[in-house]
Each structure stands twice: as structure tokens, then as C-alpha cells.
Amino acid sequence: FTEMSQISSKIKELEAPLDRIVKKQKVCYSKNTANIEKILQKIENAKSSLEKEESNESVEEITKKLSREIEESKINQSIGSEYKEYFSTISKFGKSFEKIFIEEITRSHDKDIKLDQETIKKLVAEHFYREGEITVGESFTKESKVESETKTEEFQFLFKILEDLKEKKLESITEWVQEKRSELIASEVKSKNEEMMEVDGQVDETKSQLEFKICKLKYVKLLSTNPDQAVTFARSNFNHFAENNLKEIQRLMGCILYIGRLDKSPYAQYFEDNSIKLWNEIEADFTRSYCKLVGLSHIDPLFSIIAAGGLSLPSKIKFAVITDHLGEQRKNLGSQALELDLGPKFQYHSIFSCPVSREETRPDNPPMRLVCGHVVSQFSLFKLSKGGNKLKCPICPTEQVVGKATKVNF
Numbered sequence: 001f002t003e004m005s006q007i008s009s010k011i012k013e014l015e016a017p018l019d020r021i022v023k024k025q026k027v028c029y030s031k032n033t034a035n036i037e038k039i040l041q042k043i044e045n046a047k048s049s050l051e052k053e054e055s056n057e058s059v060e061e062i063t064k065k066l067s068r069e070i071e072e073s074k075i076n077q078s079i080g081s082e083y084k085e086y087f088s089t090i091s092k093f094g095k096s097f098e099k100i101f102i103e104e105i106t107r108s109h110d111k112d113i114k115l116d117q118e119t120i121k122k123l124v125a126e127h128f129y130r131e132g133e134i135t136v137g138e139s140f141t142k143e144s145k146v147e148s149e150t151k152t153e154e155f156q157f158l159f160k161i162l163e164d165l166k167e168k169k170l171e172s173i174t175e176w177v178q179e180k181r182s183e184l185i186a187s188e189v190k191s192k193n194e195e196m197m198e199v200d201g202q203v204d205e206t207k208s209q210l211e212f213k214i215c216k217l218k219y220v221k222l223l224s225t226n227p228d229q230a231v232t233f234a235r236s237n238f239n240h241f242a243e244n245n246l247k248e249i250q251r252l253m254g255c256i257l258y259i260g261r262l263d264k265s266p267y268a269q270y271f272e273d274n275s276i277k278l279w280n281e282i283e284a285d286f287t288r289s290y291c292k293l294v295g296l297s298h299i300d301p302l303f304s305i306i307a308a309g310g311l312s313l314p315s316k317i318k319f320a321v322i323t324d325h326l327g328e329q330r331k332n333l334g335s336q337a338l339e340l341d342l343g344p345k346f347q348y349h350s351i352f353s354c355p356v357s358r359e360e361t362r363p364d365n366p367p368m369r370l371v372c373g374h375v376v377s378q379f380s381l382f383k384l385s386k387g388g389n390k391l392k393c394p395i396c397p398t399e400q401v402v403g404k405a406t407k408v409n410f
Contacts, residue, residue, distance in 0.1 A: 027082075041101075081104045124144075131404065177214060181211065184293075208314075209245075210282070213282050218280065231256065246263075307346075354367070354379075355374075355376065355395065365379050368408065369407075370400060371401075374395045388402075390402065
């Protein structure tokens with residue numbers, strides 16, 4: 001936490017130089033666009049002169065005149081000067097960055113680690129697909145000669161619905177939610193670690209939370225334009241969601257009392273900025289649900305890798321500084337020498353803490369299942385045996401042989 005706060009404060013120091021880059025880029029763009037338009041206008045004038053049949057000037061004279069006008073206007077020099085100033089600002093930002101982040105990032109890199117180029121190419125291709133750049137992703141896949149496992153049609157469908165949501169259209173997502181209702185319910189129940197509700201072998205046809213949010217948004221929109229129709233809609237749809245969302249439905253129905261002054265009511269948050277918050281929630285929930293149903297992570301794997309690398313960088317740099325003096329002996333520390341806790345967002349498997357040592361198990365200290373069924377870490381197993389072949393379980397009094405303990409994979 002301390003390291004993250006230090007990084008955050010350092011990043012804030014870069015805000016001013018970064019703002020200067022943004023401002024300079026806008027000025028550069030504005031001036032150069034105007035200069036380019038001047039050149040285009042001169043070319044259009046020359047083109048018009050060439051098209052005139054009664055023109056006394058030859059093609060050579062007109063082109064020479066055009067070249068002379070462009071040269072005398074010094075537009076080329078002006079464009080070059082603007083770009084020079086812009087890149088100078090970028091260069092200054094680089095120097096500011098180096099002053100603030102004094103540590104050499106490359107010091108944390110282990111040269112013995114070989115990156116799998118094929119995996120990197122697949123991650124980059126999938127990143128393009130996830131950003132909606134389907135054509136770019138296909139071109140990259142073709143040119144890099146990598147066989148991507150990603151199905152482009154899945155992302156095309158995803159971005160079609162997301163585009164509709166950006167345009168404030170709910171028809172396509174409503175159709176998809178109704179079609180996938182059973183799967184969405186099963187997914188939500190499973191994610192809450194609850195037992196699946198089944199009726200005659202089928203998932204109970206209640207409604208998903210995503211579908212409730214869509215209905216809520218439709219109701220809010222109707223309430224602002226046609227209150228009578230909103231009440232009819234609420235009677236037809238909200239009863240399906242009452243079991244899990246009764247309080248929220250009661251709040252929504254309470255809005256009816258403030259028709260004509262909804263923006264000043266206790267429920268104004270539903271109507272501020274045309275329910276932007278609710279639109280964003282639906283977009284995020286849909287992306288998460290869709291990716292889950294088609295077997296994809298809703299978070300870009302490339303983003304996760306870069307984020308994890310960024311979080312681990314301060315500790316890795318500090319570790320490199322401390323161990324630099326070891327030279328060749330540093331290699332003997334092994335890849336497990338530095339244990340980093342990146343937080344629950346980067347936890348993708350179960351964690352086992354040994355009941356004896358109270359430490360989390362690692363690849364070089366895996367959990368071991370004893371004959372009696374209890375589990376301890378490998379280090380604790382050897383410690384309990386005291387170098388011999390037999391031990392007593394630390395949880396129950398069962399005596400057993402060390403060699404019969406088996407490795408557990410979570």
C-alpha cells in the first residue's frame with residue numbers, strides 16, 4: 001500500500017508536463033490543419049486554372065506558379081517548426097519522467113526468462129478483437145502468421161450490442177437477455193456459490209439481474225415521458241423481480257408521487273444525466289455476462305498482464321537493487337525468491353495456508369495430503385517427520401509414513 005501511494009504521488013508530479021503535451025498537441029494540430037488547408041486551396045486554384053479552356057497559361061507555367069506560391073508562403077517551414085516544438089515538449093516530458101522515476105526499470109528484468117512469442121502474438125491479436133478493431137486483429141493474425149483461438153464473430157456480436165447501448169437502444173440487448181435467460185440465471189446462481197434451483201430438470205425461470213436493470217431503465221425512461229405507460233409497464237414486468245429486488249422496486253414506484261418534479265425528488269439519482277450511471281452498469285454487466293457465457297474473461301488478458309507487471313515493478317526494482325552485489329550468486333535464489341501479493345483481483349486459483357506453519361503454500365512448497373485426509377505444507381511434513389520416515393498427524397493422532405503423502409493440486 002505504501003509503495004502504491006508513493007507511485008501515485010510521483011505520477012501526480014507528471015500531470016503538469018503531460019498537460020503541456022496535450023495543449024501543445026492541440027495547438028500543433030490546429031495550426032498545421034490550417035496550413036494544410038491553405039496548401040489544398042492553392043492546389044484547387046491551380047486545378048481550376050488547368051480546367052479553364054480559355055486559359056492562356058500552359059500546364060508548366062501553372063505548376064511552376066503553384067510551386068512558387070507554396071514556397072514563398074513558407075507553409076512547409078511553419079509545419080516543420082510546429083512539429084519540432086511539439087516533439088521538443090515530448091522530449092522534456094521524458095526527462096521529467098526520468099527525474100521522478102530514478103530507478104532503472106530494466107534492472108528488474110530477468111534475462112534468463114524467455115518469452116513465448118506465439119503466446120504474446122495471440123494476446124495482442126485478442127486485444128485488438130476486444131477493442132473492437134476486428135479488421136486490425138485479422139490483419140495482425142495474418143501477417144504475424146499466428147493461429148488465434150479467438151472467434152471474431154463472438155466479438156462482432158458483442159460490439160454490435162455495445163454500439164446499440166451507446167446509441168441508447170435497448171432492443172438488441174433485450175432480445176439477447178430473453179434468449180439467454182436460463183444460462184444467465186444459472187451463471188448468477190453459480191457465481192454466488194448457491195445451489196442451482198431446478199424445476200423438472202430446468203433452471204427456474206426467474207429473471208436475471210441484468211434483465212432487471214434493463215427493465216428498470218425502460219421504466220425510468222417511460223416515467224419521464226409517459227407516466228401512464230410507465231405504470232402499465234411496471235405492473236407487467238416488476239412482479240417477476242420482486243423476490244430479490246423488492247426494496248428497489250418500491251423506490252421506483254415511489255417516483256410516481258413526484259411526477260413533474262422528478263429532478264427534485266428523493267429519487268433524482270434515477271433521472272440525472274438521463275440515467276448515465278444505469279446505462280454504464282448495463283453495459284458493464286452485459287460485457288461481463290456475455291464473456292462468461294462464451295467462455296472468455298471479461299477483462300483483457302493483455303491488460304491484466306501489464307497491470308500485474310506495473311504493480312510488481314517497485315518491489316522487483318527494490319529486490320534487484322538489494323541483490324545486485326550478489327552477482328552470479330543471484331541466479332541461485334531461484335524464480336521463487338520474490339513473493340508478491342497483488343491483491344484479490346489477480347488471484348486466479350485457490351490459496352492454501354498450512355495449519356502448522358500458517359504460511360501460504362507455493363510451487364516449491366506445495367500442499368501435501370496425509371493418509372488421514374488432512375493437508376499440510378511439504379516443509380511442515382518434513383519438519384514433523386524430523387528427518388525420519390514416520391510422523392503423527394498434527395490434527396489427529398494418526399501415525400503414518402511420509403512417503404504415502406500425496407501432492408494436492410488446487
